[in-house]
Amino acid sequence: MENIHPIFDQLLSREEQEKLLNQKSKVFWFTGLSGSGKSTLAKGVEKELHKCGFCVKVLDGDNVRSGICNNLDFTLAGRQENIRRIAEVAKLFIDTGIIVICSFVSPTTAVRNTAKQIIGEDDFYEVFIDTPLEICEQRDVKGLYKKARAGLIQDFTGISSPFEEPIKPKLRIKTKNRSIEESTDEILQKLLTFI
Amino acid sequence: MENIHPIFDQLLSREEQEKLLNQKSKVFWFTGLSGSGKSTLAKGVEKELHKCGFCVKVLDGDNVRSGICNNLDFTLAGRQENIRRIAEVAKLFIDTGIIVICSFVSPTTAVRNTAKQIIGEDDFYEVFIDTPLEICEQRDVKGLYKKARAGLIQDFTGISSPFEEPIKPKLRIKTKNRSIEESTDEILQKLLTFI
Numbered sequence: 001m002e003n004i005h006p007i008f009d010q011l012l013s014r015e016e017q018e019k020l021l022n023q024k025s026k027v028f029w030f031t032g033l034s035g036s037g038k039s040t041l042a043k044g045v046e047k048e049l050h051k052c053g054f055c056v057k058v059l060d061g062d063n064v065r066s067g068i069c070n071n072l073d074f075t076l077a078g079r080q081e082n083i084r085r086i087a088e089v090a091k092l093f094i095d096t097g098i099i100v101i102c103s104f105v106s107p108t109t110a111v112r113n114t115a116k117q118i119i120g121e122d123d124f125y126e127v128f129i130d131t132p133l134e135i136c137e138q139r140d141v142k143g144l145y146k147k148a149r150a151g152l153i154q155d156f157t158g159i160s161s162p163f164e165e166p167i168k169p170k171l172r173i174k175t176k177n178r179s180i181e182e183s184t185d186e187i188l189q190k191l192l193t194f195i
Numbered sequence: 196m197e198n199i200h201p202i203f204d205q206l207l208s209r210e211e212q213e214k215l216l217n218q219k220s221k222v223f224w225f226t227g228l229s230g231s232g233k234s235t236l237a238k239g240v241e242k243e244l245h246k247c248g249f250c251v252k253v254l255d256g257d258n259v260r261s262g263i264c265n266n267l268d269f270t271l272a273g274r275q276e277n278i279r280r281i282a283e284v285a286k287l288f289i290d291t292g293i294i295v296i297c298s299f300v301s302p303t304t305a306v307r308n309t310a311k312q313i314i315g316e317d318d319f320y321e322v323f324i325d326t327p328l329e330i331c332e333q334r335d336v337k338g339l340y341k342k343a344r345a346g347l348i349q350d351f352t353g354i355s356s357p358f359e360e361p362i363k364p365k366l367r368i369k370t371k372n373r374s375i376e377e378s379t380d381e382i383l384q385k386l387l388t389f390i
Binding site for chain 1: 205206207211212215216238241242243248250251252253254257258262263265266276280283284286287288290291292293313
C-alpha cells in the first residue's frame with residue numbers, strides 16, 4: 001500500500017457496467033396526474049423488462065418518501081428537494097448501467113427540467129401518462145380527489161394546483177378506454193427501442 | 196385502465212432481482228482513516244468483482260458529495276444526514292439486487308450504527324481498513340493531514356477528532372507492509388463467500 005496506483009483509482013465506467021448487463025441505461029420519467037396510472041404502468045413495464053432479462057429500478061413515492069426523502073415536507077422547497085434527490089439517485093443508477101423508471105406527478109415544467117438537468121438531457125426520457133382528470137377523479141383510488149375537493153388537501157394537482165402538460169414528451173400514453181395490459185405493452189414496445 | 200390489478204401493483208422483489216443477476220446483494224461498508232486506502236481498495240474490489248460477472252456499485256465521497264449530498268455541510272448534523280442518505284441509497288441498490296461497497300471514514304460507532312440500522316443488520320458488512328495513523332499521515336495523498344496539523348482543518352479524524360475502531364468488524368484488513376493487490380485479493384476472497 002506504499003503507492004497509490006492510478007489504475008485502481010477509477011470507478012468502473014458506465015459503459016463497462018452497461019456491457020456487463022447487456023443493456024443501455026436511461027431514465028424513463030413517468031409524469032401525470034395522481035390516479036393516471038403512472039405507478040401501475042411503471043411496475044407493469046418493470047416486470048415485462050425483467051422477464052426480457054433487463055435490470056430495472058422503479059423509483060416512486062413509496063420507496064422514496066419512506067427512505068431517502070423521509071425528512072422532507074410538502075412545501076415548495078420540500079418538493080423541489082424531493083425531485084432533486086430522486087434525480088441524483090436515478091443518476092447513480094444509470095451510472096451503474098441500470099434502467100430507471102421514475103414515477104412522480106412532477107406537475108410543472110420547471111420541476112421536470114430540474115430532473116432533466118441533473119440526469120442529463122440525453123438520458124432523460126419523459127413519458128407522459130395522459131389520463132383525463134375526470135377519469136383520475138372518478139377512479140380516486142386513494143380518496144385524494146374527494147379530500148382535495150372538500151378542501152382538506154391544499155395545492156392538489158389538477159384541483160387546486162395546475163398540471164402543466166409536457167410539451168414534447170418522448171412518449172405520450174393515452175390510457176382512456178384502454179386496459180392496463182394494452183398501455184403497458186405500448187410503453188414496453190417503445191422503450192425497447194431505446195435500451 | 197378501469198381497474199387497478201393488484202398483480203401490477205407490486206415492485207419486483209429483491210429475490211427476483213438477485214436471481215436475474217445471479218448474485219446476493221449486500222452492503223460492504225469500508226471504514227477507516229483518511230488515507231487508509233479505503234477507496235482505492237473499494238475500486239480495486241469493484242473491478243475484480245466485475246470481472247467475475249458481478250454487478251457492483253461503489254458509493255464514496257466523490258460520487259455522493261457531488262450529487263445527492265451536495266447541499267450538506269460538515270457540521271455534525273450535516274455529517275449525520277450525509278450518512279443517512281448514503282445508507283438509504285445503498286438500500287435502494289440492494290433492493291435491486293446489486294452489491295454495494297460504501298467507502299467513508301465514518302469514524303464513530305454511532306454513525307456506523309445509523310447506517311446499519313437503515314440498511315439492516317443482515318445486509319450490513321463492516322470492513323475495517325486498518326492502516327496505522329502514522330502511515331496514513333506519511334502518505335497524506337491529499338495533503339489533509341498537513342493542513343489538519345497546522346490547524347487549518349477542524350475536527351479532522353485521527354488528529355483532532357477520534358476514530359473509534361469497529362469492535363467486531365466482519366473483516367479487518369491490515370494494509371501495513373502489503374501491496375494494494377494483496378489487500379484487494381484478501382478482501383475479494385472473503386467477499387466472494389458472502390455473495
